[in-house]
Amino acid sequence: MERGWLSANNIVFVGRDQAAVVDTGYVTHSDQTLALIEATLAGRPLDLILNTHLHSDHCGGNAALQARYPGVETRIPPGEASLVETWDEDGLSFRTTGQNCPRFRFDALLQAGHEVVLGDIPWEVHAAPGHDPHSIILWEPRSRTLISADALWENGFGVVFPELSGEPSFDEVAATLDVIEALHPLRVIPGHGAVFDEVAGALRSARSRLEGFARDPAKHAWHAVKVLVKFKLLEVQSMSNEEWQSWVQQTPYLETIRARFFPASTLEDLSAQALAALVKTGAASATAERIQNR
Ligand SMILES: [Zn+2]
Numbered sequence: 001m002e003r004g005w006l007s008a009n010n011i012v013f014v015g016r017d018q019a020a021v022v023d024t025g026y027v028t029h030s031d032q033t034l035a036l037i038e039a040t041l042a043g044r045p046l047d048l049i050l051n052t053h054l055h056s057d058h059c060g061g062n063a064a065l066q067a068r069y070p071g072v073e074t075r076i077p078p079g080e081a082s083l084v085e086t087w088d089e090d091g092l093s094f095r096t097t098g099q100n101c102p103r104f105r106f107d108a109l110l111q112a113g114h115e116v117v118l119g120d121i122p123w124e125v126h127a128a129p130g131h132d133p134h135s136i137i138l139w140e141p142r143s144r145t146l147i148s149a150d151a152l153w154e155n156g157f158g159v160v161f162p163e164l165s166g167e168p169s170f171d172e173v174a175a176t177l178d179v180i181e182a183l184h185p186l187r188v189i190p191g192h193g194a195v196f197d198e199v200a201g202a203l204r205s206a207r208s209r210l211e212g213f214a215r216d217p218a219k220h221a222w223h224a225v226k227v228l229v230k231f232k233l234l235e236v237q238s239m240s241n242e243e244w245q246s247w248v249q250q251t252p253y254l255e256t257i258r259a260r261f262f263p264a265s266t267l268e269d270l271s272a273q274a275l276a277a278l279v280k281t282g283a284a285s286a287t288a289e290r291i292q293n294r
Pocket of ligand 1: 055131150
């Protein structure tokens, strides 16, 4: 189910004796996620939730689905399992990015090198660090279909978050693109945007984007600031200037990025410049009172 950019796509599998969903969208869309999944399952219960990684736009519907389907089993990649267990909001990315995700439980882990049966067919679990160090992707070798999460989109890939806090990760993004290329997918179901078959072209454009970022990490950091602001605008659609200022102050990632990449700038200036850049490209509008998504 292709969703808007605030929510990751949901991939729903209906097998003989099991129904599953990969990734569950952002919390503010969870009513829509429930309705879409209920309609697809036509009265059957959901048996399995998988998350490719634990960003708020990929696991924000977990809690609502667990409440709706109490018997559902939830499997997550291993890297952040202990943080989920104790619901460590500082360790998980939600608070630092100024995003929201209601608490959910998990029952099992999605280990790279293992398989998981989805729609009666075994899918391989592969590690895909880069955008997120703990992300996995799912591969079905017979149809050569890849569920790529945010490691590869038709036009690019997700922000390389570890780089922003000083963990070099562009090489991991490149290595994950190599893993994807070696699989030779015929079709990719990305975390965001439409399913695509032009995989070679997508890999080419991802690599050239990555080279630009690796040459100039500040360019990537600036892109990340704009992505964080745009994500918030997609979520709230409209906010007062006071709400905007308080979101900027309460989103530690912005300060992390400023301190590392733009130390000559203040947080106010950096966020105002990002907003101005979004207004200039038509992705936002701003008046003296309100800021709006476009
Ligand atoms: Zn992500």
